[in-house]
Amino acid sequence: MRSNLRLPRLSWRFIPVWQRNYLVWKKLAIPSILGNLADPMLYMLGLGYGLGSLLPDVGGMPYLTFLAAGTVAYSTMNAATFEVLYSSFSRMHVQRTWDAILNAPMTLDDVMLGELTWAASKSLLSGLAILAVIWGLGLYGNFWMTLWIVPVVALVGFCFGGMGLVMNAVSPSYDFFLYYFTLVITPMVLLCGVFFPVSQLPPVVQGVSAWLPLTHAIDLARPLVVGRMPDDIALHVVALLIYGSLGYVVALALTRRRLLK
Amino acid sequence: MLKARGLTKKYGDTEVVRGLDLDVRRGECFGLLGPNGAGKTTTLRLLLGLIEPDAGSIELAGIAVPRHAREARMKVGVVPQMDNLDPDFSVRENLLAYGRYFGMSKAAVAARVPTLLEFAGLTSKADAQIAQLSGGMKRRLTLARALVHDPDILFLDEPTTGLDPQARHLIWQGLRRLIGAGKTIVLTTHFMEEAERLTDRLAILDHGRLVAEGAPRALIESHIEPAVVEVYGEGLGDWMRDHAAGVCQRFETVGETLFCYTDHAEDVIAALKQAPALRYLHRPSNLEDVFLKLTGRDLRD
Numbered sequence: 001m002r003s004n005l006r007l008p009r010l011s012w013r014f015i016p017v018w019q020r021n022y023l024v025w026k027k028l029a030i031p032s033i034l035g036n037l038a039d040p041m042l043y044m045l046g047l048g049y050g051l052g053s054l055l056p057d058v059g060g061m062p063y064l065t066f067l068a069a070g071t072v073a074y075s076t077m078n079a080a081t082f083e084v085l086y087s088s089f090s091r092m093h094v095q096r097t098w099d100a101i102l103n104a105p106m107t108l109d110d111v112m113l114g115e116l117t118w119a120a121s122k123s124l125l126s127g128l129a130i131l132a133v134i135w136g137l138g139l140y141g142n143f144w145m146t147l148w149i150v151p152v153v154a155l156v157g158f159c160f161g162g163m164g165l166v167m168n169a170v171s172p173s174y175d176f177f178l179y180y181f182t183l184v185i186t187p188m189v190l191l192c193g194v195f196f197p198v199s200q201l202p203p204v205v206q207g208v209s210a211w212l213p214l215t216h217a218i219d220l221a222r223p224l225v226v227g228r229m230p231d232d233i234a235l236h237v238v239a240l241l242i243y244g245s246l247g248y249v250v251a252l253a254l255t256r257r258r259l260l261k
Numbered sequence: 262m263l264k265a266r267g268l269t270k271k272y273g274d275t276e277v278v279r280g281l282d283l284d285v286r287r288g289e290c291f292g293l294l295g296p297n298g299a300g301k302t303t304t305l306r307l308l309l310g311l312i313e314p315d316a317g318s319i320e321l322a323g324i325a326v327p328r329h330a331r332e333a334r335m336k337v338g339v340v341p342q343m344d345n346l347d348p349d350f351s352v353r354e355n356l357l358a359y360g361r362y363f364g365m366s367k368a369a370v371a372a373r374v375p376t377l378l379e380f381a382g383l384t385s386k387a388d389a390q391i392a393q394l395s396g397g398m399k400r401r402l403t404l405a406r407a408l409v410h411d412p413d414i415l416f417l418d419e420p421t422t423g424l425d426p427q428a429r430h431l432i433w434q435g436l437r438r439l440i441g442a443g444k445t446i447v448l449t450t451h452f453m454e455e456a457e458r459l460t461d462r463l464a465i466l467d468h469g470r471l472v473a474e475g476a477p478r479a480l481i482e483s484h485i486e487p488a489v490v491e492v493y494g495e496g497l498g499d500w501m502r503d504h505a506a507g508v509c510q511r512f513e514t515v516g517e518t519l520f521c522y523t524d525h526a527e528d529v530i531a532a533l534k535q536a537p538a539l540r541y542l543h544r545p546s547n548l549e550d551v552f553l554k555l556t557g558r559d560l561r562d
Contacts, residue, residue: 003313016361024349066378096345100406104362105331105340260312261409 004256006143006194007180008109008249013051017101017114021087036082037124037129040075044068047195050179059197061226065139069222070194072149073156077214079123080157081185084164085177088115092168098259109257112252113164118243119161120154126151134225141227148224156170156217162247163213169254193222213243262412263308270303272468277303281317285414290436290446292463292477294552296561297526300469301449305418308407308447309334311422313346320492321411335363338407342418344399346391352402353378353387354411354532359468362412366411380435381405397428397438404435415439417448423457433459453549467556484551485508490528494539504532517556522546 018160044067050065059066091097098111131149133139140146167180192198192214193207198206209215216236223230230236263285270278275341278300285291295301308319310330319326324333347355356377358372360370365455378384381401386394395501400420405413420436421429436459438447450456456463457477464474473480490509492500501519509521523529524544533541 016358016364019361020347020358027349095348096343097347099341100345100347100359101362103309103334103341103407105334105364106362107331137550140289168479 004253004260008113008252009036009107010087010113011107011110012112013106013110013120016118017106017111018118019119020097020101021091021114021118022121033125033129036079036126037075040071040078040130041133044071044133057091059222064137065225066197067195068130068134068137068139069225072127072134072153072221072225073196073214073217074129074189076123076127076153076156076161077185077188077217078120079126080160081164083119083122083178084115084161084168085180086174087172088119088165088168089171091115091176092255092259102259108172109252112248112255116158116161116165116248119164120157123157123161124138124150124154127156139224145224145227149221149228152217152220152224154238155240155244156213158222159213159217159247162244162251165246166247166254169251169258183202188212193218203230213240214238262322263290263291263447264320265308266318268299268304268316268319269306272317278307281335281466281469281471282304283308283464283471285445285447287413287522288440288443289331289447289461290440290448290459291451292460293466294307294451294453294456294463296451296464296556298561299466300557301466302418303469304466305447305449306414309337309416330551331525335410336413337414338410338415340400340403340407340417342422344363344400346401346406348391351388351390352383352394353492355391355402359406360409365410370409377405377408380438382409382431395428397424397431400424400432401435401544404432404474408439412444414445417428417446419451420448421450421452429455438520440493453547453552457548465552465555472555473551479546480551484554485546486522486524487546488523489544489546489550490523490526490529490533491542491544492519492521492533492539493517493541496536496538500533500536500539504535508532520550521544522550 038074048064048067052067057061065206101111102108124240130155131146134146135143191201192210192212193209194214198209198215201209216239220230220233220236263283265281266280269280271277293301293304296446296471307314308321308326310333312326315325321333322336324334345411353374356374357367359369359467360373361367363506378387381404383398383402383405391399397543399545404420421432424432435453436446448459460477462474463480465472473484475483497517497519501514505521509523511522513520521529530541530543533539
């Protein structure tokens with residue numbers, strides 16, 4: 001029991017796991033990219049132009065810009081979450097790929113770090129695609145400043161990858177993931193300022209929102225899009241790091257209990 | 262090559278492995294036999310350092326496990342009970358990806374792939390997807406995958422369960438080649454024939470304890486009479502009452518069949534001549550008789 005709770009031992013051996021996922025992804029890269037990117041982009045452009053044309057400036061910027069900045073974080077969150085829920089679960093539970101890897105000189109710590117870094121990498125692509133649209137449509141204030149969005153997106157992917165791994169650890173089947181989407185992801189999308197400013201919410205709800213990881217992600221991404229240094233950078237970065245690392249550590253303990261019985 | 266002392270593993274209040282001592286010598290094929298739930302798979306997982314024992318010590322290839330399990334597993338190949346080949350990869354890619362988990366360079370694995378494919382008889386299937394393989398091919402690929410880093414010792418958990426006789430013989434051939442090449446093999450099975458054919462020594466495990474250990478032939482000779490006559494048919498009850506105790510050293514009835522264990526089968530057969538309605542099968546005793554004697558005939562689930 002105690003051994004399940006010991007802290008992760010990180011090693012570079014996670015790389016072959018990352019590489020395994022990358023090689024599989026590469027085979028189906030085009031449909032995967034389209035599937036991952038089309039959806040958030042359509043929402044962003046549809047709502048941004050359709051709804052945006054009816055609206056005055058939101059949060060001091062055109063609605064399309066406001067929404068694009070939110071979508072960078074939102075799309076990254078979704079991509080990372082889907083990867084560690086459905087795809088990691090397939091590899092762990094259905095295909096037993098993890099079992100095979102664990103018979104090699106690999107630990108669960110390595111396997112899950114590989115999964116986490118892979119989810120972060122894949123979601124980076126989703127975030128970057130939205131960033132590319134922002135560049136293409138000239139929605140940014142200062143091009144050089146938008147480059148800071150790249151590490152932000154990587155951090156957001158790490159954060160939600162780590163959190164999602166906890167669900168992966170406790171889920172009996174794919175159906176269970178719906179709870180996570182209904183109870184965690186969707187509320188966050190509505191509370192964290194993707195579609196409208198958090199300031200529109202009742203003060204109590206704003207208080208809750210301030211604690212949510214997606215809020216921190218958006219508080220970093222949105223100022224960078226309009227060409228401003230975000231406030232409280234350290235706070236947001238640390239918050240995202242804590243959510244992601246804590247998720248990884250808890251998920252590891254729970255998965256040890258699940259697999260290494 | 263492998264040494265375990267006082268190995269104990271508990272799950273809650275149930276002791277799955279109770280004070281097990283095991284010794285496997287270099288170059289030997291060692292069998293771990295036992296009914297379902299006897300603790301075979303748990304023992305293998307303990308030996309590999311995948312789970313931690315509650316008590317006892319393990320030395321695998323000279324390395325303390327689980328403390329240095331990572332280093333120890335560098336020298337071990339594992340064929341698990343259930344196929345867990347990577348369905349997202351082709352046959353060749355499975356071998357390539359698996360080698361990297363051992364820290365091998367791409368070139369080093371690629372150089373080994375032709376040999377491994379040849380060993381598995383899958384050279385023509387190198388680019389096939391896993392779903393296209395038969396059960397026997399999958400097992401052979403799993404065996405080849407376990408050899409990717411050229412391990413000294415090989416663990417196989419029920420390597421031929423679910424295979425047809427042709428496929429099973431192919432696996433046996435492969436294992437004999439490996440034994441010939443000096444590999445140490447530890448295998449669990451509940452096919453007595455498999456254990457008798459392949460293993461130099463074996464241990465019978467029941468309720469997490471060792472109940473017998475030795476070479477298959479020696480176990481048969483020391484635990485059981487040399488011949489068995491199985492008798493069944495109309496009037497078995499009468500014959501048993503009148504003759505069984507006289508001509509059998511030991512006998513037992515299982516369902517409608519009498520198992521008569523004896524040094525002198527000809528006396529039993531002579532006695533059977535007086536009851537022509539009875540049918541019988543006369544055979545030399547085998548490992549299965551030893552196994553059933555030691556672990557009982559009750560169903561385990």
